Amino acid sequence: MKIKLKVWRQKNQQDKGGFKAYDVDDVSDDMSFLEMFDVLNEQLVKKNEDPIHFDHDCREGICGACSMYINGRPHGPEQTTTCQLHMRSFKDGDTITVEPWRAKAFPVIKDLVVDRGAFDRIIQSGGYVSVNTGGVPDANDIPIPKKIADHAFDSATCIGCGACVAACKNSSAMLFVSAKVSQLAMLPQGQVERKTRAENMVSQMDDEGFGSCSNTGACEAECPKGISLENIARLNREYLNAKVTSDNI
Amino acid sequence: MILLWNVPLVASDYYTFNQANHMSWFTNAMSSSIGKKVLMALTGLFLVTFLIVHLSGNLQLLLNDGGKAFNIYAKFMTTNPVIKATSYLLYATFIVHIVWALIITVGNKKARPTGYAVQPGNVSSTWSSKNMGLLGTIILVFLVIHLKQFWYEMHWGGIPTANYDGMEYNDLYAVVNVAFHELWYVVLYTISMMALMFHLNHGFKSAFQSLGANHPKYNPLIKGVGFIIAIVIPALFAAIPIIMYMK
Ligand code: HEM
Ligand code: SF4
Ligand code: FES
Numbered sequence: 001m002k003i004k005l006k007v008w009r010q011k012n013q014q015d016k017g018g019f020k021a022y023d024v025d026d027v028s029d030d031m032s033f034l035e036m037f038d039v040l041n042e043q044l045v046k047k048n049e050d051p052i053h054f055d056h057d058c059r060e061g062i063c064g065a066c067s068m069y070i071n072g073r074p075h076g077p078e079q080t081t082t083c084q085l086h087m088r089s090f091k092d093g094d095t096i097t098v099e100p101w102r103a104k105a106f107p108v109i110k111d112l113v114v115d116r117g118a119f120d121r122i123i124q125s126g127g128y129v130s131v132n133t134g135g136v137p138d139a140n141d142i143p144i145p146k147k148i149a150d151h152a153f154d155s156a157t158c159i160g161c162g163a164c165v166a167a168c169k170n171s172s173a174m175l176f177v178s179a180k181v182s183q184l185a186m187l188p189q190g191q192v193e194r195k196t197r198a199e200n201m202v203s204q205m206d207d208e209g210f211g212s213c214s215n216t217g218a219c220e221a222e223c224p225k226g227i228s229l230e231n232i233a234r235l236n237r238e239y240l241n242a243k244v245t246s247d248n249i
Numbered sequence: 250m251i252l253l254w255n256v257p258l259v260a261s262d263y264y265t266f267n268q269a270n271h272m273s274w275f276t277n278a279m280s281s282s283i284g285k286k287v288l289m290a291l292t293g294l295f296l297v298t299f300l301i302v303h304l305s306g307n308l309q310l311l312l313n314d315g316g317k318a319f320n321i322y323a324k325f326m327t328t329n330p331v332i333k334a335t336s337y338l339l340y341a342t343f344i345v346h347i348v349w350a351l352i353i354t355v356g357n358k359k360a361r362p363t364g365y366a367v368q369p370g371n372v373s374s375t376w377s378s379k380n381m382g383l384l385g386t387i388i389l390v391f392l393v394i395h396l397k398q399f400w401y402e403m404h405w406g407g408i409p410t411a412n413y414d415g416m417e418y419n420d421l422y423a424v425v426n427v428a429f430h431e432l433w434y435v436v437l438y439t440i441s442m443m444a445l446m447f448h449l450n451h452g453f454k455s456a457f458q459s460l461g462a463n464h465p466k467y468n469p470l471i472k473g474v475g476f477i478i479a480i481v482i483p484a485l486f487a488a489i490p491i492i493m494y495m496k
Contacts, residue, residue: 006366019366072367097367104360167369169379170357172282202281211360212282212353214378215455221373233463236283240461243278 001027001092003036007052008099010108017108019097029088033076034059034066036087053111059083061224064161068112069099074163074222081161081224101162103171104209118208119160119176125204126197127180129189148186155183157225164219164227170211175219177205178235179227185238195242202239283459285353290456292346297453299339300445300482307489316422317413323421327403347389354382377447378455384448391441398428429493442487449479 003024010017024040031039034056041051057065061084070076076085090096098112106114144152156179164175181198184190190197213232220229242248278284306326309319326332377384402408403421411420428434453475457463462471 069365069367072365072369073373099365099367102361102363102365104362167373169361169374171360172357174282202283203277206282209360210282211357212286213459214357214381215451215458216374216378218369218374229458230463233458233461236287236459237461239281239283240278240287243274243284249274 001029001087001090003027003087003090004093004095005040006095006097007111008108009052009111010100012110013107027087029086031087032059033068033070033082033085033087053109053113055113056083062159064159064224067101067114067116067162067166069101069166071097074101074166075161075224079222079224079226081159084224101166103162103165105171105173106162106165114162116160116162118210119162119173121208122173122177122201122204123160123180126193126200127184129184130193131189142188144187152183152186155179155186155227155231158183158223158227159225161224163222163224165210167218167222168211168213169216169218170214172213172219173205173208173210174213174232174235175223175227175229177201178231181238182231182234185234194238195246196248198235198238198242199246199248202235282356285349286459288345289349289353290459292342292349293452293456295339295342296346297449297478297482299342300486304482304485307486310422310425310489311492316411316420316426319422319425320411320418320420321413323403324418343392347385350382350385375451377451381448381451384444387441387444388448391437391444394437398434399424426493429490432494435490435494438490439487442483445486446479446483449475449483453478 005022005024006019007022008017009020022040024036024043027036027039034054037052037054044051055065055067057063059066061081064081066075066082068075068082070082070085075082077089078085100106100108100112101114101116103114105118106116109115158176158179160176162176165171165173168174181201184197185194215229215232217229220227272280279288306319306322309322310316312318326336371379399421402424403419409420409423411418411423454471457471
């Protein structure tokens with residue numbers, strides 16, 4: 001199949017940037033979206049043009065690197081990552097517009113690559129447990145009800161891709177932060193720092209310039225890992241409870 | 250999610266690594282993105298209770314008694330001390346809801362300085378959820394006109410009077426009756442109630458989510474009550490001027 005691409009090109013953070021049109025012929029149904037970009041980039045390199053810069057790493061849907069805003073939706077028309085999106089989701093002759101994530105907290109570095117350091121700084125502010133792990137504990141040493149373990153695991157599947165921010169009209173990071181806070185709030189290991197974690201991670205999230213949550217649900221609809229809005233409600237509870245009852249005055 | 254208000258079991262937290270800030274914990278909490286939304290939710294839900302009371306009064310306009318029940322009710326609402334005190338709380342609630350709506354909406358716009366070239370449409374979220382500010386603004390414009398026409402007249406305007414059982418009452422019914430026979434007002438009223446419908450269709454359940462209440466046991470109830478509130482209340486409000494216009 002033949003595809004027409006409109007891709008955001010931007011030399012660096014200062015550059016204003018703009019769309020550039022490309023034609024990609026010989027696209028196979030079975031190619032992933034990133035492989036289609038590889039084909040295009042090979043052609044650009046052969047023509048001595050600057051290849052299109054985009055983030056990718058695992059190419060198997062687990063690292064969250066492959067941020068692309070495709071035809072008005074993060075990671076394109078399927079609820080998956082860009083590396084797991086295949087060209088069979090498009091039709092011969094389609095024009096596909098590809099943009100970087102847009103958020104004040106995610107500045108564009110080059111072309112489709114954005115700086116998601118804000119997520120790292122949010123994690124650094126509390127998304128961990130401060131216990132030395134020591135030897136491997138016996139399985140079932142700490143009893144955790146199966147349901148709780150399942151919920152915590154669901155929250156833990158967040159890969160930090162930022163699609164929630166990209167999808168949200170407010171560029172809110174609530175789904176990401178709520179997944180991280182929930183995962184630890186539900187498990188015994190997370191209890192010690194539970195309240196301070198919620199307070200610090202929300203405070204860091206606000207400092208980074210993410211918007212607030214209007215509960216539109218666009219994040220949940222676009223999240224490749226199906227992180228649920230229940231996490232955001234839990235974060236609201238965790239945060240309010242922490243603010244009212246923690247020792248941080 | 251297992252517990253609705255799963256209060257943590259551990260009493261003490263490490264506070265040594267809490268980021269320094271110079272605000273009181275309360276100001277800090279309320280100025281956070283979550284705190285602002287909590288205030289929005291609380292004021293919004295209080296406004297919903299106001300709507301129910303207001304509607305119960307308005308429905309008396311439809312009684313065939315020349316406005317007697319409505320006028321007696323109106324007098325009660327403007328003179329009873331408890332109601333008067335509550336009305337100040339209501340004015341404050343409106344102001345906070347509107348000012349915070351502005352603060353939140355402006356802040357959210359700032360979080361995305363460069364927009365997308367291609368918009369998603371309504372595939373991943375509803376239109377109302379993305380346009381609460383626009384819907385609120387329509388309600389606000391209506392509110393200003395509405396207050397000028399009835400509330401201002403009732404309190405400070407020259408208003409005709411009516412006598413029931415030897416007692417004098419402001420004949421607010423007459424003022425309403427005149428207004429509800431003006432086509433432009435009936436149209437404005439109906440459009441505004443449609444805006445309220447969409448505002449509440451997202452707003453009611455959104456408020457519960459903002460307050461952290463999201464639980465499979467109660468979600469169907471919140472959804473159901475929210476739907477009834479969002480559809481029935483504005484529809485009944487709008488029906489009154491339409492019926493009176495056609496009478
Ligand atoms: C009787 C009138 C009104 C009622 C009953 C009402 C009710 C509500 C409720 C229940 C919410 C949900 C709160 C949440 O998401 O947590 C809400 C949100 C909102 N309201 Fe109102 N409201 C009214 C009037 C207004 C007015 C006059 C404005 C603005 C001029 C306004 C602007 C907003 C905005 C912008 C939001 C969404 C905030 C966000 O999540 O981004 N509302 N309202
Ligand atoms: S919550 Fe979902 S969309 Fe957001 S960063 Fe995590 S995996 Fe990505
Ligand atoms: S490249 Fe790792 S998730 Fe797509």
